[in-house]
Amino acid sequence: MSNTQWEVVIGLETHTQLKTQSKIFSGSSIAFGAPPNAQASAVDIALPGVLPVLNREAVVCAIKFGLAIGGQIAPRSIFARKNYFYPDLPKGYQISQFEIPVVSGGGLAICVGQQEKYIKLTRAHLEEDAGKSLHEDFHGKTGIDLNRAGTPLLEIVSEPDMRSSAEAVAYAKALHALVQWIGICDGNMQEGSFRCDANVSVRPVGQKEFGTRREIKNLNSFRFMQQAIDFEVQWQINEIEEGRAIQQATVLFNPDTGETRAMRSKEDAHDYRYFPDPDLLPLEITSAWIDDVKSSLPELPQQLKTRFEAVYGLSAYDATTLTASREMAAYFTATLDAAGIANAKLCANWVMGEVAARLNKDGLEMTAVPLAPTLLAGIIRRIADNTISNKMAHEVFDALWAGEGADADTIIAARGLQQVTDSGAIEAVIDEVLAANEKSVAEFRAGKEKAFNALVGQVMKATKGKASPQQVDTLLRKKLG
Amino acid sequence: MINASLTQLAQALTQKKISAVELATLFLDRIERLNPALNAFITVDREKTLAQAQRSDDARKVGAGDTAAFQSKAPLSGIPLAHKDIFCTQGWRTTCGSKMLANFISPYDAHVVERMAAAGMVTLGKLNMDEFAMGSSNETSFFGAVKNPWDQARVPGGSSGGSAAAIAARLAPAATGTDTGGSIRQPAALCGLTGLKPTYGVVSRYGMIAFASSLDQAGPMAKSAEDCALLLTAMAGFDTRDSTSLERPAEDYSRDLQQPLTGLKIGLPKEFFGDGMDADVRAAVEAALDEYRKLGATTVEVSLPNSALSVPAYYVIAPAEASSNLSRFDGVRYGYRAPEYTDLADMYSKTRAQGFGAEVKRRILIGTYVLSHGYYDAYYLQAQKIRRLIAADFSAAFEQCDVIMGPTSPSVAFAFGAKNADPVQMYLSDIYTISTNLAGLPGMSLPCGFGNNSMPVGLQIIGRWFDEAGMLKVAHQYQQVTDWHTRMPGGLA
Numbered sequence: 001m002s003n004t005q006w007e008v009v010i011g012l013e014t015h016t017q018l019k020t021q022s023k024i025f026s027g028s029s030i031a032f033g034a035p036p037n038a039q040a041s042a043v044d045i046a047l048p049g050v051l052p053v054l055n056r057e058a059v060v061c062a063i064k065f066g067l068a069i070g071g072q073i074a075p076r077s078i079f080a081r082k083n084y085f086y087p088d089l090p091k092g093y094q095i096s097q098f099e100i101p102v103v104s105g106g107g108l109a110i111c112v113g114q115q116e117k118y119i120k121l122t123r124a125h126l127e128e129d130a131g132k133s134l135h136e137d138f139h140g141k142t143g144i145d146l147n148r149a150g151t152p153l154l155e156i157v158s159e160p161d162m163r164s165s166a167e168a169v170a171y172a173k174a175l176h177a178l179v180q181w182i183g184i185c186d187g188n189m190q191e192g193s194f195r196c197d198a199n200v201s202v203r204p205v206g207q208k209e210f211g212t213r214r215e216i217k218n219l220n221s222f223r224f225m226q227q228a229i230d231f232e233v234q235w236q237i238n239e240i241e242e243g244r245a246i247q248q249a250t251v252l253f254n255p256d257t258g259e260t261r262a263m264r265s266k267e268d269a270h271d272y273r274y275f276p277d278p279d280l281l282p283l284e285i286t287s288a289w290i291d292d293v294k295s296s297l298p299e300l301p302q303q304l305k306t307r308f309e310a311v312y313g314l315s316a317y318d319a320t321t322l323t324a325s326r327e328m329a330a331y332f333t334a335t336l337d338a339a340g341i342a343n344a345k346l347c348a349n350w351v352m353g354e355v356a357a358r359l360n361k362d363g364l365e366m367t368a369v370p371l372a373p374t375l376l377a378g379i380i381r382r383i384a385d386n387t388i389s390n391k392m393a394h395e396v397f398d399a400l401w402a403g404e405g406a407d408a409d410t411i412i413a414a415r416g417l418q419q420v421t422d423s424g425a426i427e428a429v430i431d432e433v434l435a436a437n438e439k440s441v442a443e444f445r446a447g448k449e450k451a452f453n454a455l456v457g458q459v460m461k462a463t464k465g466k467a468s469p470q471q472v473d474t475l476l477r478k479k480l481g
Numbered sequence: 482m483i484n485a486s487l488t489q490l491a492q493a494l495t496q497k498k499i500s501a502v503e504l505a506t507l508f509l510d511r512i513e514r515l516n517p518a519l520n521a522f523i524t525v526d527r528e529k530t531l532a533q534a535q536r537s538d539d540a541r542k543v544g545a546g547d548t549a550a551f552q553s554k555a556p557l558s559g560i561p562l563a564h565k566d567i568f569c570t571q572g573w574r575t576t577c578g579s580k581m582l583a584n585f586i587s588p589y590d591a592h593v594v595e596r597m598a599a600a601g602m603v604t605l606g607k608l609n610m611d612e613f614a615m616g617s618s619n620e621t622s623f624f625g626a627v628k629n630p631w632d633q634a635r636v637p638g639g640s641s642g643g644s645a646a647a648i649a650a651r652l653a654p655a656a657t658g659t660d661t662g663g664s665i666r667q668p669a670a671l672c673g674l675t676g677l678k679p680t681y682g683v684v685s686r687y688g689m690i691a692f693a694s695s696l697d698q699a700g701p702m703a704k705s706a707e708d709c710a711l712l713l714t715a716m717a718g719f720d721t722r723d724s725t726s727l728e729r730p731a732e733d734y735s736r737d738l739q740q741p742l743t744g745l746k747i748g749l750p751k752e753f754f755g756d757g758m759d760a761d762v763r764a765a766v767e768a769a770l771d772e773y774r775k776l777g778a779t780t781v782e783v784s785l786p787n788s789a790l791s792v793p794a795y796y797v798i799a800p801a802e803a804s805s806n807l808s809r810f811d812g813v814r815y816g817y818r819a820p821e822y823t824d825l826a827d828m829y830s831k832t833r834a835q836g837f838g839a840e841v842k843r844r845i846l847i848g849t850y851v852l853s854h855g856y857y858d859a860y861y862l863q864a865q866k867i868r869r870l871i872a873a874d875f876s877a878a879f880e881q882c883d884v885i886m887g888p889t890s891p892s893v894a895f896a897f898g899a900k901n902a903d904p905v906q907m908y909l910s911d912i913y914t915i916s917t918n919l920a921g922l923p924g925m926s927l928p929c930g931f932g933n934n935s936m937p938v939g940l941q942i943i944g945r946w947f948d949e950a951g952m953l954k955v956a957h958q959y960q961q962v963t964d965w966h967t968r969m970p971g972g973l974a
Binding site: 275 | 568569575577582585587588589591686687688689690691693694695721722723724725801802804805807808809810811813814815825829849852853854857861
């Protein structure tokens with residue numbers, strides 16, 4: 001075992017399926033789940049003589065993305081043909097962008113724990129997806145489904161800026177949130193709308209040059225991404241430490257075994273013979289077009305995050321969590337608007353805590369949250385003004401979540417949940433409890449803190465839980481002097 | 482009737498001297514009689530053709546209340562036309578001259594086919610061609626060579642050789658063609674016809690099986706410039722399905738035909754009048770220029786200094802694009818598939834080895850090579866630079882003249898097999914036509930006499946970008962004072 005410290009270097013390539021009505025170069029629908037080849041037109045199956053026509057909606061998506069990540073949007077970009085033979089690639093080439101992509105540069109802030117980091121992007125380019133080869137149920141033959149052929153993709157390539165699987169996952173999650181936030185991708189990883197390839201290498205800490213990388217293909221869940229990268233990193237370190245050099249390769253992750261395995265080496269690498277597609281004109285994007293798209297963009301998560309931190313005093317972690325999705329941020333903002341800025345931290349805790357947990361437990365999305373933000377704000381206001389304790393608040397929350405009662409105040413009144421905050425009344429109860437529990441008093445005075453809790457419990461019991469816990473604590477300590 | 486112009490045919494139809502069905506039958510009968518020797522048609526379907534003709538006659542009856550209005554709306558209605566087999570034609574076999582598509586029935590119509598059908602024209606059949614339009618002699622067709630009606634021991638030119646032979650032999654009054662490096666103009670010259678390649682982007686390429694996408698352009702072939710003008714008017718127009726189709730107002734390409742040529746400046750590129758041209762061709766071209774001077778035109782020497790580079794640049798760009806365009810013929814979805822294979826790679830290689838002919842394979846190999854990693858800059862990018870230089874040469878020349886003239890082909894039609902041994906010799910047949918495609922300019926060829934062995938000679942006219950109407954006027958005025966375009970090969974009655 002050597003003592004070398006290893007640094008992990010990761011870059012991600014992400015294929016995001018764009019949320020357009022039709023395919024990138026034909027009028028066919030891109031809806032998921034249609035019977036095989038029901039959404040494959042003459043253009044999609046590449047009949048002789050057909051030609052591609054660019055879908056401007058896909059370009060709008062690319063412009064939105066470029067604006068959202070602060071990248072450069074090329075005034076003139078080129079579609080190129082990437083030539084290779086495969087049965088689910090009907091033309092024998094994929095139309096993509098090679099030398100001049102539609103978006104270059106820009107970046108994305110991520111948060112790992114409390115640590116913030118900026119991940120630079122290399123480029124994002126438009127391309128068409130291939131179809132699918134179906135290897136089951138054809139009696140030893142292969143079936144071809146071209147429904148997906150021509151689906152618009154934005155391939156987003158990061159710089160090799162990530163230094164751990166956790167950073168890679170945080171980046172992928174931030175990107176996943178962003179593309180949904182700006183409405184260019186539905187983010188459905190199961191259906192393949194968001195797929196990542198991870199380029200992974202290791203190098204001794206302090207070494208400038210990158211190690212040889214291997215590319216893990218088609219990671220379609222964040223959990224698999226973490227597992228795959230962790231396995232791959234350990235594998236590479238072991239190889240090097242045992243004296244074997246890493247060979248550049250493309251590998252696949254097997255979720256069943258948790259292992260990565262090479263599918264092809266660099267020697268088998270294709271020569272794709274890229275050249276500008278003569279069937280398509282250069283893609284010209286004017287500044288007027290960019291301005292037009294800009295005016296349709298919502299406030300971006302990064303802007304919102306900055307505002308949450310600066311104006312509401314939230315931590316970076318809270319701000320990141322609350323801007324994980326547009327729905328989450330909107331819910332938080334609406335709650336805050338109703339509860340008042342002074343209660344920002346309480347709002348954040350309830351939205352990230354109880355609301356998120358209940359959604360998760362009930363298997364609901366934020367879009368289907370049964371509790372209106374104004375109702376949550378009603379609970380928060382009563383916590384803040386000491387009307388109810390935290391424990392009571394959960395009872396109110398449960399009732400409102402279940403659809404009982406018009407609002408927090410109605411439930412508080414109906415169930416008599418007001419805290420007792422009259423110190424005279426609480427003191428009277430304390431006196432009774434102290435008189436009845438001399439043993440505990442003696443134990444506390446002998447240094448047993450546990451005995452104090454027992455006394456608090458007795459006071460709360462005697463007040464049927466309505467006494468303000470903070471006040472009980474303060475007054476009891478005073479009495480016990 | 483078989484020698485009539487399209488305008489005369491339209492009149493005969495309007496005046497009910499003949500019906501569309503009778504006219505179609507006349508040509509179908511000639512095809513039946515003469516095509517076995519000439520091999521100009523790959524597919525003839527009498528039933529389909531006559532059904533179309535019947536529809537045209539029916540439409541005319543409906544429009545009979547106002548015949549003049551009907552004719553102005555549909556001046557070509559009822560007139561038969563044949564399509565080069567590169568155009569997808571719904572319900573018809575569309576082979577592109579290849580074994581690869583020998584049994585391919587197109588489920589859709591090419592834009593050009595749609596337009597001609599919308600004009601009421603009746604499809605006579607599908608015309609033979611060099612395989613995937615790769616050839617200058619029509620000898621590369623899977624369906625066998627087409628014979629030149631002027632001398633059946635000679636080639637008709639290519640790749641639209643079937644179109645040229647069919648019109649020359651009066652098997653069709655008009656035909657569609659495509660021109661990637663001269664494939665309309667060279668066979669028109671070799672068969673004594675008038676053919677026009679429009680400015681790149683004027684006619685939609687949708688449904689035209691691609692050879693070299695940045696060079697391919699469809700155009701009309703007929704006996705005269707007047708006929709070509711009518712056909713082009715029907716054929717041209719913006720099409721949203723072709724991104725390289727140009728959005729321009731519709732034009733009547735016949736509008737200037739009657740304008741005199743007084744003051745016309747004809748540019749004669751010195752590079753087109755050098756050693757490469759045969760003496761008989763030169764004599765006919767010079768005589769045509771004299772005729773133009775008599776019509777009031779003046780000639781001026783111009784220079785296209787990079788024209789010597791056009792053939793090498795073309796034979797990089799065209800094969801590069803072709804190698805990619807022809808990748809879709811993989812045996813997976815349609816077309817030929819090898820009957821026996823062991824695995825996917827074997828299926829691909831056997832299918833393509835058996836389905837493509839030698840010239841197509843040669844060009845796929847050249848194209849694959851020039852696009853390969855490490856060669857792309859040296860070949861493809863260089864060729865694109867030359868292409869820009871060639872276009873700039875033309876721009877400069879057109880500052881001194883209105884049209885450019887020269888020979889279409891360096892020689893008259895040659896004998897079968899004469900240039901097969903050396904592909905480069907064959908490629909040089911297009912030396913005067915290729916630069917036009919590289920520059921995207923319109924060009925045409927019209928008959929200007931006869932050379933050795935009484936074979937037709939073609940005069941090439943190259944116009945400014947989008948000046949098809951001007952070019953047609955120049956050709957038409959010449960055809961008003963000469964009769965070369967009315968000559969018909971003997972022995973075919």
